[in-house]
Amino acid sequence: MVNFKDEIAKLIAAEVTDLELSEIQSMIEVPQDSKMGDYAFPCFKLAKVMRKAPPLIAKNIAEKIADNEIFEKVEQVNAYVNMFISKEEFVKDVVEDVLEKGEGFGRSEIGGGKTVIVEYSSPNIAKPFHIGHIRSTVIGNSIYKIYDALGYNVIRINHLGDYGTQFGKMICAYRHWGNKEDVINEPIKTLLGYYTKFHEEVEKHPELDDEAREIFTKLEHGEPEEVELWQWFRDESLKEFNRVYKMLGIEFDSYNGESFYSDKMPRFVKELEEKGLLEESRGAHIVDLEKYGLGVALITKSDGSTLYITRDIAAAVYRKETYDFYKNIYVVASQQNLHFQQWIQILELMGYEWARDCVHVPFGLVSLEDGTMSTRHGRVVFLEDVLNRAVEQTKEIIREKGVNTDNIDETARQVGIGAVIFNELSNNRIKDYVFSWSKVLDFNGETGPYVQYTYARCASVLRNAGEEAVKKAMEKGLAGVDAKYLTGESSYALAKLLYRLPQVVAEAGEKFEPSIVTRHIVDIAQSFNRFYHDEHILVDNEEEKAAKLALVISAKTAIKNGLALLGMEAPERM
């Protein structure tokens, strides 16, 4: 398909020799109001170099490029050159491109098969998977989908929090008050119970702390009994996490968490020392990063054990050596900004040039209406409950509306889960937000169900049209649809949004921002609904019907592909 921005840049460059092509390209904009054209070129900056009034420059450019066949019209308005693309050609091209690419529409080869690592979700073993965890999980999954669509080879890593003194406490508690059956039946809840029990008991019996520390040391040294228990806790926890991942349709290539790197750290402590970066301070070992404004980073504690910054350094090197990544992306809360700045700086000081290929993708905090989340105070919302309630609510709505679906359970699952995912990916990830039941369960307006509804509506139109008509529309669309039926305002607006989807995906990838895709498919859905309202699709005129159906198929395809990038499914009926 024609890249209009590039074409326009070339045309203007031929007239404006004072600027580089790339500079002209970046100056071309899409006006907010389509009445001012499909593309616009502001000439203010040229005034200085060309020593002419901006409107005059705009007028000259407009006159020179107006004859080109890609334009229907070129106008000069003040300092702007406003360009209107020939509608028929454009719509025909877009429809043809979407139909031809099908599921591949929106994908590209920008990545050229380079390897990218995305680390996301990374919950702590034996702790509840609550609503706060949805962020890394869902944002990370979408970033994976987006990079995959951009032609990268993506490795998905779940960096489990499966290591640390807490496991000494857990094992200690299990030995004193534990029960195997309970753990198997309800792993997280039971293990968490042990953890809290331990903290209660340690008040009365401080010696438990020593016992726990001793157990952890044994675990670190690979004592079979301790390792076996730890492994069991880990497996049981993972089973429970996998239930949620399955509901969300999320998978990983590796579950190598913190424990995986437990034996890989001495090398780096030694290396830091050899490179003269390590200092002793208050019995601990640190790297002083004051001169970078990053404080000090604690590498080993005064008792010699390591901290997670050391594990992150080890993990980054391991990944470079194992995968030779082009980018190593960490989808982790903004609370850890300093932590990431510190260890990436340390890697640079160690001389690892690829340190700058490690990217922290931060996101804001989730809190509850009655304050921050706190497992101990019972202020916690489980992600699984949110998903289940969303599915239940969807079922009720489906029954209310009496929609005929083949399988209410399946449809409710797609829509309910989708609503939660979509809600999560609607805003810029850096924003903090307060979790609200009424908001996740509100399915009106700019929501996942709205977009899915629009998809189902497309599907419904195609069903009503019948197989023959759809087949004909496909053939017509691929051969070049009769676009004179698609030049109405709403048809053209829809086609323009479809055209932009691939660029939107690329932009979302560059910015690690799935919400850019989310907003765009909302725009597409809105635009389709307007088109649907304005135009009668199933008309008697066969040519017109085929043209309109081809546009419907295109919109349906784009919505499905867009939803897939968010990790959502598209129901044919709902």
Place this chain on the structure above:
RNA sequence: GGCCCAUUAGCUCAACGGAUAGAGUAGCGCUCUCCGAAGGCGUUGAUCGGGGUUCGAUUCCCCGAUGGGUCACCA
């Protein structure tokens, strides 16, 4: 207190340094004997304050305000 981030309509959020700052929601009105009303249409309504850079600032810089995060043995 130092550093980082946020602040746009009653509420939740958009806006490559560009033209008249856009949506949704809530409120008020329309709109299903006509391709799905989880829809569409209309209407009211906003850039935290003060400086600066620029032809042009919601956007960049400085000062301040408010909110959040973070700052050595947790992750």
